[in-house]
Amino acid sequence: xxxxxxxxxxxxxxxxxxxxxxxxxxxxxxxxxxxxxxxxxxxxxxxxxxxxxxxxxxxxxxxxxxxxxxxxxxxxxxxxxxxxxxxxxxxxxxxxxxxxxxxxxxxxxxxxxxxxxxxxxxxxxxxxxxxxxxxxxxxxxxxxxxxxxxxxxxxxxxxxxxxxxxxxxxxxxxxxxxxxxxxxxxxxxxxxxxxxxxxxxxxxxxxxxxxxxxxxxxxxxxxxxxxxxxxxxxxxxxxxxxxxxxxxxxxxxxxxxxxxxxxxxxxxxxxxxxxxxxxxxxxxxxxxxxxxxxxxxxxxxxxxxxxxxxxxxxxxxxxxxxxxxxxxxxxxxxxxxxxxxx
Amino acid sequence: xxxxxxxxxxxxxxxxxxxxxxxxxxxxxxxxxxxxxxxxxxxxxxxxxxxxxxxxxxxxxxxxxxxxxxxxxxxxxxxxxxxxxxxxxxxxxxxxxxxxxxxxxxxxxxxxxxxxxxxxxxxxxxxxxxxxxxxxxxxxxxxxxxxxxxxxxxxxxxxxxxxxxxxxxxxxxxxxxxxxxxxxxxxxxxxxxxxxxxxxxxxxxxxxxxxxxxxxxxxxxxxxxxxxxxxxxxxxxxxxxxxxxxxxxxxxxxxxxxxxxxxxxxxxxxxxxxxxxxxxxxxxxxxxxxxxxxxxxxxxxxxxxxxxxxxxxxxxxxxxxxxxxxxxxxxxxxxxxxxxxx
DNA sequence: ACTGATATTGACAGCGCTACCAACCGATTG
DNA sequence: CAATCGGTTGGTAGCGCTGTCAATATCAGT
Numbered sequence: 199x200x201x202x203x204x205x206x207x208x209x210x211x212x213x214x215x216x217x218x219x220x221x222x223x224x225x226x227x228x229x230x231x232x233x234x235x236x237x238x239x240x241x242x243x244x245x246x247x248x249x250x251x252x253x254x255x256x257x258x259x260x261x262x263x264x265x266x267x268x269x270x271x272x273x274x275x276x277x278x279x280x281x282x283x284x285x286x287x288x289x290x291x292x293x294x295x296x297x298x299x300x301x302x303x304x305x306x307x308x309x310x311x312x313x314x315x316x317x318x319x320x321x322x323x324x325x326x327x328x329x330x331x332x333x334x335x336x337x338x339x340x341x342x343x344x345x346x347x348x349x350x351x352x353x354x355x356x357x358x359x360x361x362x363x364x365x366x367x368x369x370x371x372x373x374x375x376x377x378x379x380x381x382x383x384x385x386x387x388x389x390x391x392x393x394x395x396x397x398x399x400x401x402x403x404x405x406x407x408x409x410x411x412x413x414x415x416x417x418x419x420x421x422x423x424x425x426x427x428x429x430x431x432x433x434x435x436x437x438x439x440x441x442x443x444x445x446x447x448x449x450x451x452x453x454x455x456x457x458x459x460x461x462x463x464x465x466x467x468x469x470x471x472x473x474x475x476x477x478x479x480x481x482x483x484x485x486x487x488x489x490x491x492x493x494x495x496x497x498x499x500x501x502x503x504x505x506x507x508x509x510x511x512x513x514x515x516x517x518x519x520x521x522x523x524x525x526x527x528x529x530x531x532x533x534x535x536x537x538x539x540x
Numbered sequence: 541x542x543x544x545x546x547x548x549x550x551x552x553x554x555x556x557x558x559x560x561x562x563x564x565x566x567x568x569x570x571x572x573x574x575x576x577x578x579x580x581x582x583x584x585x586x587x588x589x590x591x592x593x594x595x596x597x598x599x600x601x602x603x604x605x606x607x608x609x610x611x612x613x614x615x616x617x618x619x620x621x622x623x624x625x626x627x628x629x630x631x632x633x634x635x636x637x638x639x640x641x642x643x644x645x646x647x648x649x650x651x652x653x654x655x656x657x658x659x660x661x662x663x664x665x666x667x668x669x670x671x672x673x674x675x676x677x678x679x680x681x682x683x684x685x686x687x688x689x690x691x692x693x694x695x696x697x698x699x700x701x702x703x704x705x706x707x708x709x710x711x712x713x714x715x716x717x718x719x720x721x722x723x724x725x726x727x728x729x730x731x732x733x734x735x736x737x738x739x740x741x742x743x744x745x746x747x748x749x750x751x752x753x754x755x756x757x758x759x760x761x762x763x764x765x766x767x768x769x770x771x772x773x774x775x776x777x778x779x780x781x782x783x784x785x786x787x788x789x790x791x792x793x794x795x796x797x798x799x800x801x802x803x804x805x806x807x808x809x810x811x812x813x814x815x816x817x818x819x820x821x822x823x824x825x826x827x828x829x830x831x832x833x834x835x836x837x838x839x840x841x842x843x844x845x846x847x848x849x850x851x852x853x854x855x856x857x858x859x860x861x862x863x864x865x866x867x868x869x870x871x872x873x874x875x876x877x878x879x880x881x882x
Numbered sequence: 883a884c885t886g887a888t889a890t891t892g893a894c895a896g897c898g899c900t901a902c903c904a905a906c907c908g909a910t911t912g
Numbered sequence: 913c914a915a916t917c918g919g920t921t922g923g924t925a926g927c928g929c930t931g932t933c934a935a936t937a938t939c940a941g942t
Contacts, residue, residue, distance in 0.1 A: 210928055221892050226930060236890065253662040257602035258928035261897045266599070276628045277621070286618045289645050301643055303631050320595040428826035457826065464831040484770035484799065489806040552898055563922050568900060578920065600898035603927045 209250045218246035267297050269325040270318040274306040287503020306394050312337040325510035331355040332395040347513035349506040353396055354525050363505050363524040367396045370495050370528040371403030374449055374477050377530045379411055381538045383447035383475055389434045390421035390451045397451045417442050431458020447475035453482040456492050475536040490534035498526045551592045560588035609639050611667040612660040616648040629845020648736050654679040667852035673697040674737040689855035691848045695738055696867055705847050705866040709738045712837050712870040713745030716791055716819050719872045721753055723880045725789035725817055731776045732763035732793045739793045759784050773800020789817035795824040798834050817878040832876035840868045
């Protein structure tokens with residue numbers, strides 16, 4: 199004997215089958231394709247499983263079936279509010295389904311992302327959710343070769359690996375600037391942190407809008423690779439002000455920076471918006487209750503996660519979406535901080 | 541033949557062993573206990589594995605060895621900043637180790653927590669990290685019966701299931717109130733949201749401090765079961781003010797509420813701290829750069845996660861900590877919002 | 883009653899890896 | 913020189929489940 203005999207109290211599929219008076223394979227089918235069983239056996243297996251408190255062994259299932267019920271999720275940050283909203287959506291979508299989530303943090307590095315991707319694929323995930331559209335060439339090849347539904351989230355672009363859900367950061371940013379221009383602001387600054395690909399596209403949107411209006415000026419742009427924070431918003435804003443004291447408005451690539459800029463205005467006794475208009479990005483919860491309320495660009499983060507989860511599940515069940523690319527859009531929410539008084 | 545034969549290009553341990561000229565079991569040992577191999581074979585297996593690009597099949601490993609290398613993490617919320625910091629710590633601690641994380645969201649429900657716990661244990665996790673010390677009696681029984689390291693995080697209490705890391709919310713809250721009392725404030729309000737067990741203990745700390753000072757007054761307490769938000773901070777504060785207009789200071793169970801209260805003061809043209817002192821809890825990044833800077837109670841969330849991860853790994857490697865309960869402490873950070881002018 | 887088609891069920895043989903034990907090896911010891 | 917020993921290696925037999933296909937039961941139609 200190679201190892202000590204299995205303890206009798208262990209409940210395997212065999213035990214359930216025995217109690218139900220069917221073969222193990224029939225019991226197995228009950229858990230996978232119950233509609234293939236006759237009503238009688240279905241009831242018998244079900245009650246036997248319940249009575250014994252049977253819990254399937256996922257490792258055995260994965261080994262025998264050569265696939266898992268794990269959906270891999272690759273996101274660049276665990277602390278950024280934006281991603282926690284998305285994550286919540288994904289978890290909600292998969293809650294109650296047979297699928298579970300394997301989460302990995304790419305730390306905004308596409309090289310690390312590639313490593314993690316390989317790691318995931320070694321486990322033959324049922325599906326994959328990855329952030330953004332900027333992957334390494336190798337990552338892209340790997341994803342194209344793999345045979346499972348993949349959703350790219352956070353933004354949309356021309357050539358999805360498989361499916362895609364997000365919005366245009368370029369357009370959203372451009373719309374924010376258009377709003378400021380409509381309000382009559384001309385000298386509009388740009389504050390950017392982290393400068394990941396999506397933030398970069400917001401900068402592109404800013405530049406396009408300003409150029410179209412004949413107002414583009416490189417001096418009005420302040421960016422850093424440092425991760426974002428409220429404090430950083432104040433620092434960058436101070437920087438901008440020293441370089442271009444004449445600015446009338448500022449677009450911040452996220453609401454944290456916007457709040458920081460607003461606090462900096464307060465410190466300098468610059469009334470917002472009378473002397474300085476501010477608009478943020480993401481429309482986080484707090485912006486509506488600050489004083490003055492901060493304008494922002496609303497993005498549908500929870501819905502993005504939720505839909506991404508649903509898209510993976512639907513695809514796994516054979517119901518591929520008619521449109522592989524879903525644009526969730528955005529909306530500019532104009533509040534006091536960027537609206538000219540009449 | 542039961543199924544189509546294995547495709548030859550598939551790289552299993554057998555292939556690696558063959559190339560290295562050893563038996564499969566020796567190759568297997570290379571990945572588990574390399575120190576048990578002779579130097580020669582170790583090198584041969586290593587280069588063979590690398591050459592073939594071998595990736596172990598985790599399902600097979602889990603099935604054969606009857607355990608996994610997954611550490612289950614149960615947290616009550618994915619969006620709360622506090623938990624994202626903790627999570628980041630856990631991920632960082634486990635990064636590069638052989639262990640991976642399975643995350644589940646209990647949504648502040650101990651019943652859901654129990655369900656998720658059962659689900660986890662069915663997969664025989666290598667370790668477990670659970671939030672708080674308030675589990676259902678059944679959860680507790682299950683955890684005590686299971687044979688894997690378990691760390692309870694976020695707070696400390698008298699009887700750990702196994703290990704524990706956190707701090708005393710009661711003491712931290714009491715210290716915040718002591719600080720306000722020292723500054724000479726007497727009518728001190730309490731703002732609480734969500735009222736999960738840890739927030740409840742902060743209320744207890746408040747009550748103890750106020751009672752000791754002979755200042756306790758039920759009317760000064762405003763709480764709600766609603767999840768926290770900045771906006772809610774403003775609402776609760778308005779509520780408190782209408783019930784007890786004479787208050788001089790307010791303790792908020794987290795920084796979001798504190799920020800909301802501060803904004804509400806601004807809306808009412810109540811100078812902070814001259815007319816109203818405010819102190820929050822957690823010392824999130826933004827509190828130091830608000831205007832005025834908000835006092836808060838610093839908690840070591842990232843370290844908590846990081847240590848919890850390390851404790852699990854160490855325990856798995858047989859190095860159990862000398863002290864099963866780790867108190868990470870806290871510190872009251874007094875800033876302008878709660879300091880009386882000289 | 884018989885045929886053919888369809889719904890159910892079961893037997894078999896692994897999936898890729900590791901636990902257990904036995905065997906082997908060279909070195910050390912009495 | 914035999915006995916002993918610790919370190920290293922290999923053989924065997926599964927872990928619990930499911931893919932494949934064949935077998936059987938069921939049923940409508942003639």
